[in-house]
Amino acid sequence: MDAQTVEKRNWRSRIGQRWDAIAENRRILPVLLVVGFLLSFAIPQFTLINPYYQLIIMYVGINIILATSLNLINGYMGEFSVGHAGFMAVGAYTAALLTMKVFPSNLVGYLFPLTILIAGSAAALVGLVVAIPSFKTRGDYLAIVTLAFNMIVKSVIENIEAIGGPRGIPGIDRLTTMPWVFFWTVLAVWCMRNFIYSNFGRGVLSIREDEIASDLMSVNTRQVKLLAFVISSFFAGVAGGLFAHLLQFISPRVFDILKSTDILIMVYLGGIGSIAGSILGATIFTVLLEALRPLGYYRMILMPLLLIFLMLYRPRGIMGLREFRWFIPSYEQIAIRLWRQKKEVPDASAG
Amino acid sequence: MLLQAKSVTHYFGGLCAVSDFNLDLEEGELVGIIGPNGAGKTTVFNLITGVYRATQGSIRFRDVELVGKRPNEITALGIARTFQNIRLFKELTVLDNVRIAAYNQMQYSPVEALFQIGRYSSEEKRILNNAMELLEVFKMDSYADELSKNLPYGLQRRLEIARAMATRPKLLLLDEPAAGINPNEIKQLMEFIQWIRQQFDLTIILIEHQMRLVMGICERLKVLDFGATIAEGLPLEIQNNPKVLEAYLGEEGGEL
Numbered sequence: 001m002d003a004q005t006v007e008k009r010n011w012r013s014r015i016g017q018r019w020d021a022i023a024e025n026r027r028i029l030p031v032l033l034v035v036g037f038l039l040s041f042a043i044p045q046f047t048l049i050n051p052y053y054q055l056i057i058m059y060v061g062i063n064i065i066l067a068t069s070l071n072l073i074n075g076y077m078g079e080f081s082v083g084h085a086g087f088m089a090v091g092a093y094t095a096a097l098l099t100m101k102v103f104p105s106n107l108v109g110y111l112f113p114l115t116i117l118i119a120g121s122a123a124a125l126v127g128l129v130v131a132i133p134s135f136k137t138r139g140d141y142l143a144i145v146t147l148a149f150n151m152i153v154k155s156v157i158e159n160i161e162a163i164g165g166p167r168g169i170p171g172i173d174r175l176t177t178m179p180w181v182f183f184w185t186v187l188a189v190w191c192m193r194n195f196i197y198s199n200f201g202r203g204v205l206s207i208r209e210d211e212i213a214s215d216l217m218s219v220n221t222r223q224v225k226l227l228a229f230v231i232s233s234f235f236a237g238v239a240g241g242l243f244a245h246l247l248q249f250i251s252p253r254v255f256d257i258l259k260s261t262d263i264l265i266m267v268y269l270g271g272i273g274s275i276a277g278s279i280l281g282a283t284i285f286t287v288l289l290e291a292l293r294p295l296g297y298y299r300m301i302l303m304p305l306l307l308i309f310l311m312l313y314r315p316r317g318i319m320g321l322r323e324f325r326w327f328i329p330s331y332e333q334i335a336i337r338l339w340r341q342k343k344e345v346p347d348a349s350a351g
Numbered sequence: 352m353l354l355q356a357k358s359v360t361h362y363f364g365g366l367c368a369v370s371d372f373n374l375d376l377e378e379g380e381l382v383g384i385i386g387p388n389g390a391g392k393t394t395v396f397n398l399i400t401g402v403y404r405a406t407q408g409s410i411r412f413r414d415v416e417l418v419g420k421r422p423n424e425i426t427a428l429g430i431a432r433t434f435q436n437i438r439l440f441k442e443l444t445v446l447d448n449v450r451i452a453a454y455n456q457m458q459y460s461p462v463e464a465l466f467q468i469g470r471y472s473s474e475e476k477r478i479l480n481n482a483m484e485l486l487e488v489f490k491m492d493s494y495a496d497e498l499s500k501n502l503p504y505g506l507q508r509r510l511e512i513a514r515a516m517a518t519r520p521k522l523l524l525l526d527e528p529a530a531g532i533n534p535n536e537i538k539q540l541m542e543f544i545q546w547i548r549q550q551f552d553l554t555i556i557l558i559e560h561q562m563r564l565v566m567g568i569c570e571r572l573k574v575l576d577f578g579a580t581i582a583e584g585l586p587l588e589i590q591n592n593p594k595v596l597e598a599y600l601g602e603e604g605g606e607l
Binding site for chain 2: 191195198200201203206208210212215218222321331339340
C-alpha cells in the first residue's frame with residue numbers, strides 16, 4: 001500500500017469520524033431548528049438572499065411535506081399510490097376558497113394557520129374514502145384506484161363552474177411565507193417520524209413486509225391503512241394549501257398525473273422508507289429542476305435519465321430503508337443497550 | 352372446552368378442501384393433525400385463524416364464534432400461529448418483529464403517537480420491556496437489534512414462535528415446526544415444544560410430517576386425507592389403523 005492510499009484512507013476515516021460525532025450529538029438538532037426558524041424570519045425581512053431563491057426554498061419545503069407524506073404509503077406501507085396530487089388539489093382548493101370567499105379579507109392573514117388546518121382535514125377526509133378500497137386491493141390494482149382518484153378529482157374540479165372550472169382560481173393572496181413553510185415542514189416531518197416509530201408505525205411496516213402475517217400477529221391492518229392514508233393525505237392537503245397561497249394561481253391542470261409523478265420521483269430518488277431520503281429527494285429534485293432551467297426542453301430528458309440510472313444502480317434510492325440518526329428517536333437507539341445492562345429503559349419521550 | 356369445531360366445511364371454488372371437520376379441544380391438550388400433502392391440514396389452520404372464512408360449520412373458541420371474524424380479532428382473542436414456510440417481517444429487527452405482535456395490547460391512541468404525548472411514552476416503554484423479556488425467555492435477547500432475515504434458520508423458527516407468544520395466546524397452532532430441521536434436532540424441538548407449553552400454560556395444535564415428533568409428543572391425533580377426517584385417536588391406535596396406513600403411512604410405514 002503506497003503512502004497516497006494510506007493518506008486517502010486516513011482522510012476518509014477522519015471525515016467519517018467527524019460525521020459520526022455530528023450525527024451522534026443530538027443537541028445540534030434543536031439548535032438547528034431554532035436557527036432555521038430565526039433565519040426563516042430574517043431572510044425575507046432583510047432580503048438576505050434574492051427573492052427567486054427564497055421562492056425555491058419555499059417550494060423545497062412544500063415538496064418535502066409532499067414526499068414524506070407519500071413515502072408513508074409507498075415506502076413504509078409498501079403500497080403503490082400514484083394519485084397524491086389529488087389530495088393536494090383538495091387541500092389547495094379548500095384553502096383558496098376559504099381565504100377568498102369565506103373568511104373576511106381583513107382577517108385572512110391571522111386565519112391562515114386555521115385555513116391550512118382545514119385544508120389538511122378536507123384532504124384527510126377524502127383520504128379516508130380512498131383508504132377503503134385498499135382493504136381489498138393492493139399493489140398494481142390499488143395503483144389503478146389511486147390513479148382513477150386523481151383523474152376524478154381533476155375532472156370534478158374542471159366541471160364545477162363556481163370554483164373556476166378548467167380556468168382555475170387566479171389572484172389568491174400570497175399568504176405563504178417562509179416561517180409558515182418552515183413551521184409546517186418541521187411539523188409534518190416530526191409527526192410522521194413519531195408515527196413511524198410508534199407501534200402503529202410498526203404496524204405500517206409489517207403490512208409492507210407481509211400483510212397476512214401482520215393480520216395474524218394481531219395488527220388491525222384496516223385501522224393501520226386508514227391511519228396511514230389519513231395522515232398522508234392530511235399533509236398532502238397542507239402542502240396543497242401552502243402551494244396555492246405561494247403560486248397565487250391554481251387550476252385543475254396543476255394537479256394532474258404529472259404532478260403526482262413528480263412526487264413519486266422525489267420519493268424514489270431519495271429512497272423508500274426513509275424520512276431523510278424524502279427530504280433529500282425533494283431537495284435534489286426541486287433544486288435540480290430549477291438549476292437546469294437554462295437547458296430548456298433538455299431537462300425533461302435529463303430527469304428521466306437520472307431516474308433510470310438511479311434505478312439501475314441504486315434501486316432503493318439514495319437512502320433506501322436507511323435512516324439518518326437524527327430522525328430516529330433516541331430511546332430507540334439506546335434502549336436495547338440499556339436493557340442489556342439491566343438498567344431501566346428510558347422514557348420514550350426522551351427525544 | 353377451549354376450541355370446538357363443528358362440521359366445518361370449506362370449498363375453493365368447486366374443490367372441497369376440508370369436509371365435515373370436527374374437533375373438541377380441552378384446555379392443556381396437545382393435539383396433532385397429520386395427513387399427506389394437500390390433505391387440508393393448513394387449510395384447517397387458516398379456517399381457525401380467519402384467513403379463510405369457512406363455507407359451512409362453526410368454530411367456537413371459549414364460546415365465541417370465530418367464523419366471520421377478522422384474523423386480527425381472532426388473534427386478539429388468544430389464538431396465535433406459526434407458518435409452514437417462515438413468515439417473519441424480514442427487513443425489520445428481531446425486537447420490532449416481537450413488538451408488532453403486541454399491537455393488541457397497545458393502550459395509546461394514534462393522536463398520542465403523533466405528538467408523543469399522554470400514555471405514549473409509558474406504553475412504548477412497557478411494550479419494549481415486555482418484548483425484551485420475552486426474547487430473553489427465548490434466549491434471543493442478544494439478537495434483538497439484528498434484522499430477522501440475517502438470523503440462521505433455526506433461530507428464525509424460534510423467533511416465529513417467540514413472536515406468536517407476544518400476542519399472549521391461550522392456543523398455539525404450530526404449522527410444521529420441524530420443517531427444514533435435521534432429524535438429530537427433532538428431540539431438541541420436542542423438548543422445546545414441551546417447555547413452551549408448560550412455561551406459557553398453552554394448548555397446542557400441531558401439524559407435522561415428521562412421525563417421530565408427532566408420535567413422541569402428541570396426546571391425540573387426527574388424520575386428514577383429501578379434506579376428510581379418516582381417523583382419530585391415540586398415537587398408538589393411529590399407527591395400527593389400516594385406513595391410515597393405506598392413505599398416508601403406507602409408503603413410510605416401515606419407518607415406524
